[in-house]
Amino acid sequence: MARPVLQPVAVVVAGRLARTALVLLGAATLVFLVVRLVPGDPAVSILGDQASPEQLAALRERMGLDLPLGEQYGRFLSEIADGSLGTPLGSASPGVTVRSRILDVLPFTIELALTAVLVASLIALPLGILAALRRRSLADSLSLAATLVGLAMPTFWLGPLLIYLLCVHWPLLPDPASGVTGWTSLVLPACILGLALSARLTRMVRSSVLDVLREPYVAAAYARGLPHLRVIVRHVLRNALVPVVTVLGLQFAALLSGALVTEKVFARPGIGTLLIDAVARRDYALVQGTTLFIGVVYVLVNLCVDVAYLFVDPRIARGSRREGA
Amino acid sequence: MGSPSGQKALSRPSSVRFPRSVAARLSLAFIGLLVLCAAGADVIAPCPVEQRTADRLLDSPSAEHLLGTDAQGRDVLSLIVHASRVAVIVGVGTTLLSMLVGIPVGLLAGFSGGILDAVLMGTSEVVFAFPGILLALLLVFITQNPTVWTLVVALGATGWAGWARLTRGQVLQERGKDYILLARTAGAGTPRILAIHILPNITSVLLVQVSFSVGTAILAESSLSFIGLGPQDAPSWGAMLSEGAALFLCSPYMATFSGLAVFLSVLAFNIVGDRLRDHAARDAG
Numbered sequence: 001m002a003r004p005v006l007q008p009v010a011v012v013v014a015g016r017l018a019r020t021a022l023v024l025l026g027a028a029t030l031v032f033l034v035v036r037l038v039p040g041d042p043a044v045s046i047l048g049d050q051a052s053p054e055q056l057a058a059l060r061e062r063m064g065l066d067l068p069l070g071e072q073y074g075r076f077l078s079e080i081a082d083g084s085l086g087t088p089l090g091s092a093s094p095g096v097t098v099r100s101r102i103l104d105v106l107p108f109t110i111e112l113a114l115t116a117v118l119v120a121s122l123i124a125l126p127l128g129i130l131a132a133l134r135r136r137s138l139a140d141s142l143s144l145a146a147t148l149v150g151l152a153m154p155t156f157w158l159g160p161l162l163i164y165l166l167c168v169h170w171p172l173l174p175d176p177a178s179g180v181t182g183w184t185s186l187v188l189p190a191c192i193l194g195l196a197l198s199a200r201l202t203r204m205v206r207s208s209v210l211d212v213l214r215e216p217y218v219a220a221a222y223a224r225g226l227p228h229l230r231v232i233v234r235h236v237l238r239n240a241l242v243p244v245v246t247v248l249g250l251q252f253a254a255l256l257s258g259a260l261v262t263e264k265v266f267a268r269p270g271i272g273t274l275l276i277d278a279v280a281r282r283d284y285a286l287v288q289g290t291t292l293f294i295g296v297v298y299v300l301v302n303l304c305v306d307v308a309y310l311f312v313d314p315r316i317a318r319g320s321r322r323e324g325a
Numbered sequence: 326m327g328s329p330s331g332q333k334a335l336s337r338p339s340s341v342r343f344p345r346s347v348a349a350r351l352s353l354a355f356i357g358l359l360v361l362c363a364a365g366a367d368v369i370a371p372c373p374v375e376q377r378t379a380d381r382l383l384d385s386p387s388a389e390h391l392l393g394t395d396a397q398g399r400d401v402l403s404l405i406v407h408a409s410r411v412a413v414i415v416g417v418g419t420t421l422l423s424m425l426v427g428i429p430v431g432l433l434a435g436f437s438g439g440i441l442d443a444v445l446m447g448t449s450e451v452v453f454a455f456p457g458i459l460l461a462l463l464l465v466f467i468t469q470n471p472t473v474w475t476l477v478v479a480l481g482a483t484g485w486a487g488w489a490r491l492t493r494g495q496v497l498q499e500r501g502k503d504y505i506l507l508a509r510t511a512g513a514g515t516p517r518i519l520a521i522h523i524l525p526n527i528t529s530v531l532l533v534q535v536s537f538s539v540g541t542a543i544l545a546e547s548s549l550s551f552i553g554l555g556p557q558d559a560p561s562w563g564a565m566l567s568e569g570a571a572l573f574l575c576s577p578y579m580a581t582f583s584g585l586a587v588f589l590s591v592l593a594f595n596i597v598g599d600r601l602r603d604h605a606a607r608d609a610g
Contacts (some may be wrong), residue, residue: 026451031463037466045469148599152592154544156551156563157584160570164577229352254456261548265570274482276552278468291463 003079009310023050027295032076035288036069046089049092063284071263085289089281098289101274109270111265112193113255119194120201125244127198128205129237132213143202148200155192158263162188176266189266193259197251205244241307246305253301256294340537342567347598352593359590362406363413370403376559381578383481393578401579406587410558411550412543412590415476419542420535422481423488428531430485431492432519436500446493447488458483458545466555476549480542491534495527533602540594562587 035042044058051059060066064075079086085098107284131143166188167175173188174180212218213236221231260272267273271290278286362369373389378398386393392401396410434445452460465471465477471479499505500523508522550563562583569580 022447023450024455027454029447030451030460034460034463034466038464131359148592148595151589152540152544152595154547154551154566154584154587154591156570157588160566160573160580161584164573168574229470254529256456261551264552275462279462280553284553287463287466291455291459292460294456298456299454 013307013308016303020248020299023299024296027299028077028080028292029073030291031288031295032073033283036072042282042284046284069173075125080292085293086285088286088289089283095238098293099284101286102271102290102293104272105269105271108268109256109259109263109272111186112259112268112270115190115250116197117252117261118194119190120197120251121248123194123198124201124205125241129209130201131206132209133232135210140206143206147199147202150195150202153196155196156261156265158192158195159189159262162192163266176268185266185268189262189268192265193255193262197255201244201247201251204247205240208240208243209236213238216240244295246309249301249308250303253298256297326608347484348596355589355593358571359395359409359593361414364411366407366410369429370400370406372400372403374399374403374407376400380604382529383572385576386578388581392582393576395565395579396572396576401565403583404560404579405562405583406589408562408565408583409590411476411556411561412471412546412587413560415480415546415595416539416543416590417478418474419478419484419545420538422477423484424531424535424536425588426481427485427488428492428524430525431489431494432496434489435496436515436519436523437495441488442493445489449489452483452486455483458548461545461553462549462554465549470557471554472558476546484538484542488531488534488538492531495530496523499523499526529605529608533605534596536598540591540598543587543594544591550567 002324032085041056042063042065042230043056047055056104057066064072067075076086085101088096088098088101127143127146127308131140134140158318166173174184176188218231218235222228227236247307256271259270260275262268263270263272264276271294275290278290333492353572367373377398378394381390381394381398383396384394384398390400390402392405395401395404430449434442438445453457455463456535458480460483461476461479464482465475468479505518505522508518513522545567546555547561548565550561552566553567554563555561555564565578565583566587569576569578573580
């Protein structure tokens with residue numbers, strides 16, 4: 001069994017950085033191998049069965065698929081290194097790269113994800129705290145039932161239903177089909193995405209508050225005669241919400257892919273729509289680049305959360321949070 | 326049990342008792358119905374899946390078509406019953422494949438430690454770099470004309486990593502315990518210790534995850550089908566929803582009922598998983 005070894009935080013951070021670099025290289029390699037080695041000829045897939053052998057050969061040459069695998073890999077890595085992530089299919093102007101396409105739509109996805117996180121927090125924090133403080137009460141059971149429903153609810157089902165009810169039947173919000181932009185068009189997708197996230201978050205808040213309530217310092221605070229509200233706010237919530245905030249950070253990154261389906265339902269521009277459109281047009285470079293981009297953002301946010309946690313709670317650096325080591 | 330682990334195994338039974346709450350019973354009944362539909366779709370569905378009624382396009386529910394018809398005049402109820410096959414095959418198949426790969430990897434990584442552990446867990450970390458259905462999406466995209474088995478393989482190829490991580494964590498907790506030391510002293514080799522001593526003791530923790538895993542796989546399958554990456558050779562709830570959502574204003578029935586099928590299936594598996602977890606926690610505590 002590993003013995004707890006005291007290490008300076010800087011050493012731990014350096015270790016994490018090295019590990020993250022390896023994971024990123026692994027992720028890029030995985031994407032490369034999946035696209036090259038899984039059966040199926042991209043050229044045939046793009047041009048269709050009727051394409052002439054000359055057309056296929058020309059496309060393979062343009063996509064670099066005729067090169068040896070090692071050379072393709074080198075080219076792939078250099079496109080990541082220079083940040084362009086490749087050239088999307090049928091882009092006539094030289095300035096258009098996968099990166100520029102991603103950056104064009106990224107603000108829309110970030111806007112949606114941030115609003116969804118806000119919605120989720122507004123639901124999950126009060127609900128989770130209430131459920132934990134009134135354990136085994138009606139409120140607790142209801143919040144449990146609500147989270148079960150929320151976790152099972154497909155956003156691509158709730159979306160069309162709510163669009164019909166709130167945009168068509170009772171036109172309270174703009175119909176996504178009408179092409180209206182502005183904050184009103186953000187309300188419904190953010191609520192639907194936020195609702196899905198709030199289910200997981202409510203459980204997290206509840207169990208985190210319950211954990212802290214069992215800590216001796218909470219009993220000590222009560223023993224010192226502090227008022228209930230003060231104990232809850234100053235002692236319980238302040239400590240219970242630290243892990244919740246880190247989970248929120250990770251969820252934000254995961255939302256980049258969670259927004260995928262929601263963006264399609266609401267016909268909103270964003271990373272998800274970009275990826276799905278690229279899938280439909282069989283644009284290999286764009287699918288590959290967007291997938292990798294989401295992966296990289298996710299891994300980097302993970303790293304930031306991990307490192308931030310090290311500074312909040314240096315005990316973790318000594319490995320005491322790791323599997324009972 | 327005549328093994329040195331007998332005392333340990335007795336002290337913590339690895340059985341998972343069936344939950345008895347009303348919600349859990351209803352969920353189990355629904356899962357039974359789902360499996361029945363999947364197995365006997367040809368007999369249970371009121372109409373053959375390809376039967377089209379040309380003068381009944383986007384019909385409302387009627388005695389003849391209980392859930393209405395789609396834009397091609399097909400019976401929506403029959404489509405939903407047939408599509409349950411895809412959901413069940415992908416849900417169960419993905420879970421089995423993920424377990425078959427993930428559990429041995431987790432056992433090996435957790436017990437051997439060292440370089441093998443680093444390599445195996447590093448690989449799982451690479452898989453974890455792609456949140457949600459992203460990696461499965463890439464895999465299905467590359468294989469043209471995906472079938473239901475393409476989805477099983479794609480979702481299994483991403484799902485094993487979670488099982489490996491869970492198993493490894495459990496092994497790390499077990500391997501330092503006295504009964505393992507005793508087994509080693511008695512001359513048991515690594516494969517024997519893993520299969521006979523450690524695996525039975527972590528089974529209950531793993532079994533609890535099965536139900537959640539099936540629910541997650543069904544949701545993932547319908548998401549992929551919704552964005553057009555579902556099986557091309559069979560009806561699926563996600564594809565029906567996608568088609569129905571586009572025609573929602575003309576006829577809301579197809580989208581509503583196919584979505585309801587996804588929702589209820591995932592809910593049923595999650596409720597059963599939830600109750601199993603509660604029971605397992607009570608048994609362990």
